Amino acid sequence: MITYITDCHDGNARARLSTRIGALFGQAPTIVAADGPDPESFAALTLLDCLISLDLLGEAGHPTITLLNIAPRDGVWPNGVPFCYFHYGKHLVVSTFNARVLSLVRRELGIEKVHVTDIREAVTAAGFDQADVDKIAGTQFRSLWYVPLLAKWVADGRPVPATDTAVPELADAEPVVAHVDNFGNCKLDRGLDLVIGGTLPVARRNDDGSTTVVDVPVYPHLTAVPRNSPGLVPGSSGTGFTELVIRGASAAAAFGLRPGDTVLEPVSAQVA
Numbered sequence: 001m002i003t004y005i006t007d008c009h010d011g012n013a014r015a016r017l018s019t020r021i022g023a024l025f026g027q028a029p030t031i032v033a034a035d036g037p038d039p040e041s042f043a044a045l046t047l048l049d050c051l052i053s054l055d056l057l058g059e060a061g062h063p064t065i066t067l068l069n070i071a072p073r074d075g076v077w078p079n080g081v082p083f084c085y086f087h088y089g090k091h092l093v094v095s096t097f098n099a100r101v102l103s104l105v106r107r108e109l110g111i112e113k114v115h116v117t118d119i120r121e122a123v124t125a126a127g128f129d130q131a132d133v134d135k136i137a138g139t140q141f142r143s144l145w146y147v148p149l150l151a152k153w154v155a156d157g158r159p160v161p162a163t164d165t166a167v168p169e170l171a172d173a174e175p176v177v178a179h180v181d182n183f184g185n186c187k188l189d190r191g192l193d194l195v196i197g198g199t200l201p202v203a204r205r206n207d208d209g210s211t212t213v214v215d216v217p218v219y220p221h222l223t224a225v226p227r228n229s230p231g232l233v234p235g236s237s238g239t240g241f242t243e244l245v246i247r248g249a250s251a252a253a254a255f256g257l258r259p260g261d262t263v264l265e266p267v268s269a270q271v272a
Contacts, residue, residue, distance in 0.1 A: 001062060002029040002151075003050055004225050005043050006069040008143055009033035009164040016144055024152045025065075034070055038176075038260030040100040041189060043070050045178035046103040047095070051088045051239050054142050065151055068095035069143035083147060084165070094151045099168040104189065106167045107258050115162035119146050125161050126153065174262040176251075184250020185243050187235055192242040194218045194262075200232055202244060202263050205256030214255075222247060227257075230254065 004017060009031060018028040034043045050066050071080040084097045088109065095101060097116050105111040120137040123146070128136070136145045153160050178189040192200065199215040206212060217230045225231035225247040235243030244251045244263060251269060257263065 001064040001212070002027060002067065003032060003064070004029040004035050004067040004069070005032045005046055005050075006067070006143055007039045007043075008069060008141070008272050009035065009073075012139075014187060016141075019045060021148045024148050025155075032247045033197050035159075036180075037258050038178075040070055040098065041176060041178040041259050043101045044070055044104045046235055047086065047093070047101065047239075050062065051091065051093070051105065051109060052239065054089070054091055063155075065092045065094070065155060067143075067147055068093065068101060069147060070187070071096045071143065072097055072206045078170050079140065082116050082118060083142070083150060084116040085162070086111055086114040086152065086158075092151065092155055094147055094154070097165070097210055098177075099170055102167045103170050104238070106169065109124060111167060113164050113166055115160075116165040117150060117160060117162045121161045122146075122150065122153075122226065123163065125159070138221060148230070154226075175264055177244075177257050177259050177263060178241075179237070179259055180252040180257070184252045184254075185236045185245045186233070186263070188242045188244070188263065190242070191234070191238070191240045194232060194234065194242060196220050202230075202232075204254070205261070207256075234247075 002021060014031050017031060022028040035037060036042060036183050047066065057087055081098055083094060085092065085094045120133055123136050125135045141143050173189045175190055175192060177186045179187040181187060185263060196218055198218050200218065201213045202216045204214050205213045216230045216232050219225050222233055222245060225245060227248045230246050233243055233245060234240050246254055
């Protein structure tokens with residue numbers, strides 16, 4: 001089973017990724033689009049959820065491979081952030097070395113170190129000639145030309161030059177919306193300190209650009225939320241991460257929230 005979470009997800013990119021990975025592994029990947037206003041928060045939550053979904057199988061299960069590509073060209077690295085790999089039990093993850101993308105597996109699963117690779121060094125060690133090394137190291141589409149190779153080498157147990165590197169621990173920040181699901185539920189990037197029967201102040205973005213604080217009740221699960229009313233519940237993602245929901249409607253639309261938005265930030269608006 002191969003899952004590829006990537007911000008390169010148009011039809012042309014999907015076709016090339018599927019074909020190359022199929023040729024290397026004998027199976028095409030499931031390609032998951034990391035899109036929207038904050039692809040890093042989506043990728044971080046989705047990676048964590050993919051790995052957590054491997055728990056409680058009731059049997060040994062099969063090894064899986066999860067690939068992740070969120071590689072903005074920020075000028076810090078010569079041709080974008082490098083790629084790394086790590087294992088979660090017998091399952092392999094190959095990812096861009098992106099602190100936000102890896103933040104949730106660091107915090108929730110204890111993945112504190114990863115193996116960071118240098119493309120040119122790794123491809124040279126694999127025996128490619130200099131012209132092909134230059135092509136793979138210099139391409140704009142490294143997630144096509146290099147990432148599948150790295151995954152295949154590691155999965156096959158081949159030696160890959162790499163440096164054990166600590167995943168940066170990000171400074172604590174306000175809870176944010178990591179993902180809005182197809183129901184409009186806002187999945188947060190952590191579990192809040194919920195007290196069933198209490199309330200928490202949530203910032204609603206209004207059409208005129210102002211914000212309003214809404215005291216949202218806390219419920220034990222989704223079906224306890226009154227229909228067409230907002231609620232905070234232990235959600236389906238992460239390790240008990242909180243969701244802002246409206247049963248029967250879209251919480252994202254009602255509160256004007258998108259991925260990356262904070263939900264409990266201090267606001268200078270009138271209380272509803």
